[in-house]
Amino acid sequence: MALIHPTALVDPAAELADDVSVGAYTLIGPEVVIGAGTRVGPHCVIEGRTTIGRNNEIFQFASLGAAPQDKKYAGEPTELHIGDGNTIREFCTFNRGTAQDTGITRVGDDNWVMAYVHIAHDVQLGSKTILANNATLAGHVHVGDWVIVGGLTGVHQFVKIGAHAMIGFATALAQDVPPFMMVDGNPASTRGFNIEGLRRRGFSRERIAQVKQMHKLIFREGLTMDAAKAQIAALRGGTDAEGDADIALMLDFLERAKRGIVR
Template identity: 50%
Template sequence: MAGGIHPSAVIDPSARLGADVSIGAFCTIGADVEIGDRSVIDAHASVLGPTRMGCDNHVHGFAAIGGDPQDKKFAGERTELVIGDGNTIREFATISRGTGNGGGVTRIGDDNWFLAYVHIAHDCQVGSHCVFSNNATLAGHVEVGDHVILSGFVGVHQFCRIGAHAFVGMGAFVNGDVPPYVLVAQEGYGRPRGINAEGLKRRGFDSARIAAIKRAYRALYASGAKLDEARLHLAQLARDSDDVRALLDFIERGERPLLR
């Protein structure tokens, strides 16, 4: 749509708006906000700063972007929210800035879909091409890789990581690290239930790559091996598979328990 600013919008003089940006009725654009070209901020949404938002983003009505972190330790220090290009942020979604002792930046990649009532807390790092369904919630300091799908009402515990191409089923509570490619199902707290084979096929993974990932999953989850033993097996499988290598690297970097 062609850019334009509704006369009822409140825009701080320090905000910087790119070409063809559209700001709807009763929006609030705060100090130290940058919004990239062709972005759309629908009626009643707010974008507070410091926030840097790239091009071609669409923020729907009543979303609250760049607000103070919901953290008692936050003392008003300068922190940021950085959002990439082409994201869709639906109604009533909330994305908080970072905290001073948590890295200072909440960061969102490109081409994500965040549906209604999604919450992304302070200091989270979210990749690109993700889909967070309605009411999916990230606590603080969560890391999410590329092409991750969180179904409705998913809750992720603080400091957890979710690897690329993972799928978390509706209502699951995630309290440990989810490796790349893994499918998590709801049983109170979420539990691994195979790999996200259908998602991998849709993204162009061929049968050989998927078979290698399945072997890695069996070594990690179905063999009965302890984690140290499983890691040795994964190291062998990783010699012939970059995908298994990525999975093993994810495990090696972990500080929280692995979801098993």
């Protein structure tokens, strides 16, 4: 049987794995599903159509699965999906999706989400990210794997942040950030590429050199975006399959960027 504190209110219709623990005064609604090994702290509220995977650590005072902060929301049966192995610290707020998008707010696996982080409706958060204290992701934001978002950063609705990017402290982010880049400021500016992060993730020297070349073509050569994409595409065909995958990741992102990219 799940380890539920006697003061917690867990709806009988909620589905909790046998070893889920629930702290004092926490409220869990009838449409909530929580997987094995997950621990929910005291004074949390988990509601709506919320599915939480395995081995998550949810600290006290988190609010997960509340209705979206969208004036168009009219009670549609939207959802919040949280993967496995996430750490969700105090006072985080994750909202459900809206009918105007996919209807699902998604959080991947192994994310480190610090206190007071807000994940708004329809956000698609990848895996192995770090969101520092008070980072705020507005509606429909997409964040790739391995991204780091600095504390007190605000991300405008519909912005996309590519994999392995790093967003500095207190950045006001209103445009898309290509993969691998380092951005900060208000207004935001691209300062370079995330070389130290790539080293820590085991990127070879050849892959890092190729990322450096992509950064140069986009931000340092004065090329149009179409010209930069053509020259990045021409880098393909080397002996490193992972390097070709990095190029494909960049080209796909640039094709899908709709708000312009941070320069």
